[in-house]
Amino acid sequence: KAGVTQTPRYLIKTRGQQVTLSCSPISGHRSVSWYQQTPGQGLQFLFEYFSETQRNKGNFPGRFSGRQFSNSRSEMNVSTLELGDSALYLCASSPRTSTNTGELFFGEGSRLTVL
Amino acid sequence: DAKTTQPTSMDCAEGRAANLPCNHSTISGNEYVYWYRQIHSQGPQYIIHGLKNNETNEMASLIITEDRKSSTLILPHATLRDTAVYYCIVRVSAAGNKLTFGGGTRVLVKP
Numbered sequence: 001k002a003g004v005t006q007t008p009r010y011l012i013k014t015r016g017q018q019v020t021l022s023c024s025p026i027s028g029h030r031s032v033s034w035y036q037q038t039p040g041q042g043l044q045f046l047f048e049y050f051s052e053t054q055r056n057k058g059n060f061p062g063r064f065s066g067r068q069f070s071n072s073r074s075e076m077n078v079s080t081l082e083l084g085d086s087a088l089y090l091c092a093s094s095p096r097t098s099t100n101t102g103e104l105f106f107g108e109g110s111r112l113t114v115l
Numbered sequence: 116d117a118k119t120t121q122p123t124s125m126d127c128a129e130g131r132a133a134n135l136p137c138n139h140s141t142i143s144g145n146e147y148v149y150w151y152r153q154i155h156s157q158g159p160q161y162i163i164h165g166l167k168n169n170e171t172n173e174m175a176s177l178i179i180t181e182d183r184k185s186s187t188l189i190l191p192h193a194t195l196r197d198t199a200v201y202y203c204i205v206r207v208s209a210a211g212n213k214l215t216f217g218g219g220t221r222v223l224v225k226p
Contacts, residue, residue: 004149033212043159043202056213072194090158094212105211107160 002027004093004107012113018079021110025093031055032074033065033104037088046089049074062090078112086114119203124187124221127197135220137203140184146207148179149214151189152199159202162188162207193224 005024012018025032033056033111034046047056049068066076078085086109092104120138122137127133139148149164163170163177165186174187187206202219 009183031212033214035216036216042218043214045213048212052209056211058213092158092212102118103161103164104214107161108156108158 004090004091004105005090006107006110006111009113010113011106012115013081014115015081015083017081018077019081019112020075020077021089021091023074023091023093023107023111025074025091026105029093029095029105030072031058032068032072032094032095034074034076035090035092035106036060036089037109038084038086041055043090044065046076083114086112088112119205121201121203121217121220123151123158123218124223125221126225127190127193128200129190129195129224129226133193133197133222133224134220135190135201135203136187137183138185139205140207142183144163144209146205148177148183148186149204149206150177151202151204151214151216152197153202154196154199162201193222193226195215195226198222198224 007022013108033048035043037043047066048056052068063079068074088109090109092106094104124181147164147166151159153159164177165177179186198218200221202216204214
């Protein structure tokens, strides 16, 4: 069974640009969550999608947005990039939401560098 | 979600058991204890979770104190591949898939 696939793995942008990251969950998984990891703030929850609906959102500005498609694939977008948006963006999938298993399957991440 | 406290780092000898403590003194009755680890340059990996009882799987054992204010993750026979940052997380099941990660414990397994 293929794992969580994130693309692109690495990218470089300049301040003010926007970026779109993609995540393909494990087949059959309907929940996709996004996390940001930086050296200073650690791992922080961005948002969660289930059945194309945002179910939960972290404390990030509106420049960070996401969506989920009918095939459960998800994208996240960051507009008007700032230097502080440089981070590893991780996607995680799960068969469902509000489950007490709490087992998320993470991808290897997309490393974004903003110059 | 309740806050957790873990040592910043610890070393462990290869082949020996690694005992990773976690304090969660403000845990609520409906909050589970989860452990994840993150090997360098990879996404976090789920290890184990529990509510009240001790749990064991092929990767590790989780010991939760009777008052649930602390827990210990045990890696029975640490290998070099267990070198990673280990995160202890407490979470209510109704929180969906939102996990609140702390700083974790950086474990270095030495030969």
